[in-house]
Each structure stands twice: as C-alpha cells, then as structure tokens.
Amino acid sequence: MNLVIQPGMTYYRISNLFNIPLQQLINANPYTDPNMLRIGQVVNIPHYDVQEYQIQQGDTLWIISQRFQIPIERILAANPVDPYQLRVGDGILLPIRIDEAVLSFDQPYTFSKLEEDLFLLVNTFPFITLREIGRSVMNKPIYEVSIGEGDKHVHINGSFHANESITTSVIMRFLHDYLVSLSSNEPIRGVDMNTFYNEVTLSLVPMVNPDGVDLLNEGLPEEEEFRDLVLTINNQSTNFNNWKANIRGVDLNNQYPANWEIESNRKRQQPAPRDYPGPSPLSEPEAIAMANLVEEKDFDRVLAFHTQGEVIYWGYEGLEPPEAQTIVEEYSRVSGYVPIRYVDSHAGFKDWFIQEYRRPGYTVELGRGTNPLPFSQFNEIYEESLGIFLSNLTV
C-alpha cells in the first residue's frame, strides 16, 4: 500500500508502526532518500493493502481499531485528515496486513502464470528486484528475482529442462514463503528470515526454458513456424513428456563450454527432444542469458534444480573447491538426498561454473519417479528442498 508522509514521520517510525523490518522498508522505496522524507511524499509499505471504511453512527477511532484489530497509531498514520473529527459518512483508510497467501500452488506453471505471479510478488513485496536477463527463442522474457542484502551471493535456477517444471513451482513457493516470513517476522523451521535477508543475497531464475515448459504444460505453440518445427523434431507426436530441450530441440544443459566437444561427439547430432548439445557451445539464447548472468553477478555458489533421483551432483573434474564437500554434506543432511561427486557428463551449467570459477556448483535432482513428475508430489518435494534453501544461510 501507499502511505502519504505526514509531519514527524521517519522510516524508523513507520517500521515500528507497521511492524516491517526497517531494511525491507527502505529497499521497498529505492527512489527515496531514507534520511529525508518529505511531507506529502508517498512511500510503499510492503505486504499491506488499504481498505476504505465509511464512518458510521457511534464510531470512534477506538471502536474501529478494536473491530479491525488495527492499532490506532497505524490508522492515524494512514489518514492525513484529523480522525478525531469523525463525521458520519466520511471515508477513512484502513491499512490491512495481507494475511492470506499471495500465491497458490495447485497446478504446474506456464510462462504467463509465472509472469503474473512475479508481478504480483514485486507489487506486494517491493523490496525485491525483478528484471529480465534475456529472451527465449520465442521471445519470452527470462526473469531473475534478487532479494537480500548479504555478502554471500547464492544463485538458484529451475526448469533448464522442459519436463522438469515442478522445479519452477518449488522455487516460487520458497520465494513466496520467504517474503511472507520476512514481512511478518515469523521464522521458517526456526530460521530467522531477517538474518537470512541480511547475510544472503539470493538470485533466483525460476524458469530458464519458458518455451519448453509451455510446450509441456500448454501443448503445441500457436505460431506455425514453431508448431511445424516441434512436430518434426518429435516425429509428429503430440506427446511431449520426454521433451527436455528448448523449442528448437537443443538441450540447454548440454550447451556450456566445459568439454562440450565430448558430449557433441557422442550425443545426438541433430535437434531432438533431449540430449542434442546444439551446433556449438552457447548457441541458444537461454543458455547465453544464464552465462551472462553468472559473469555479471560473480556468484559464490550456484544450484540448478532438476528432477529426478533425490541426488546432488557436486564435482567436476577435480576442479571443485574443498568447501563444496562441506556444503553438499549439509544439503544431504537436511534433505536426505545422496551426494554424488563425479559422473561421466560434461557441458552442464554447473560443470562450467565449477570449471570457470572454482566455486561450489550443484545439480540438485529433486523427487523420484518418471519425468514429468506428477504435480501431486509437489508438497513433498517442496518440504525436501526447503532445507536446502535454508541451509544456504548456515554453510
């Protein structure tokens, strides 16, 4: 909600009045000077809605405060008129903390639903940053959300693979629960999220491959050019359950310059639903966007969420640093997932990250079953991965 600044108001006072941590309040208003609020200026209060109320016969501020469970001071802050001169029929504004869930998780994400939810989150919790880091082959934005103030920079992505879009839901649910927890000062599993906010800067790309995810969750694209292409690659079948690639049949997690030639020689030689590394490393816009993001942000660690297997791959060619093991052991302890150091595989996002930066990089295989995992597993998978999210604070 928007609050009009009245005489004597400071961010510190607003933070107390609305029970919103000071830092989130300041970050929600990046274009204001936190030490110089001007009277009449409008500031954004995260996680509040405003409701108009018409004064009725017999109302006092105290009665209204009791009825709506809002402290009188908070009502006064939202009403620049003198609320002691209440007249029947006058409207006043009631700041209401949003207490129901902002998002719901009852079906797999499509790109447009993701975009809608991200806009809703940034509107409700304006201390997060949402931006586009590139576009897919079909020109859909690839979004990154950044949140936090910490020195530890952690990146997590999902849906590199089209038929693994449950990973997008897992990341979005964590983001949602984290934001609600931050704004209401409620810990998650005993972990204080304000500490997390102050120590970890989190970068999330919930959907690396929007065209592929939409193919799985919405079916054939409307654009004829892509319809024809996809049907040719898929042998005229409209069952895309086996489809991992982007819309032109390149496996985005085989695109990185980390022994790409090995995969190129032994895998598919032409566009396919999975396992075609492309005509050259980083030929696809989605893979390029992710590489550029990593180069720009200089992350301390990255996690790529995939399905399935309940395992965590954490090494590459002996180039991983010693702390990669300490971290993966904690991930394993909290999730029950099994750490696997080496596997005969190259050209993946985490392989390239470890090779280029010699920092911890992980491929986390969520859940167990046949891809695409049924959405009925979502709650269980979320609970398993929540510990991994949270332990990025402690290790």
Ligand SMILES: [Zn+2]
């Ligand atoms: Zn995968």
